[in-house]
Amino acid sequence: MPAGSRHHPEPSWFKSSYSGGNATECVEAAFVPPEVLIRDSKQPEGPWIRVSARAWDRFVTARRV
DSSP: OOGGGOOOOOOOOEEOTTSOTTSSSOEEEEEETTEEEEEETTOTTSOEEEEEHHHHHHHHHHHHO
16 A cells, blocks of 8 residues: 555544633644644644643653742
């Protein structure tokens, strides 16, 4: 099978526990090793960004402080 025709499963998105409870500040993420995808949950078909797993870990660690 050519590399271009491989089936890639749909990412399993989850809502951030830091998202606002009033549904106005909703961030979703999906782990797709070795990266993390991030999107606005109100626009699931819209754009998303891709960051390294290391960058995600540093962001989450800094957020906890």
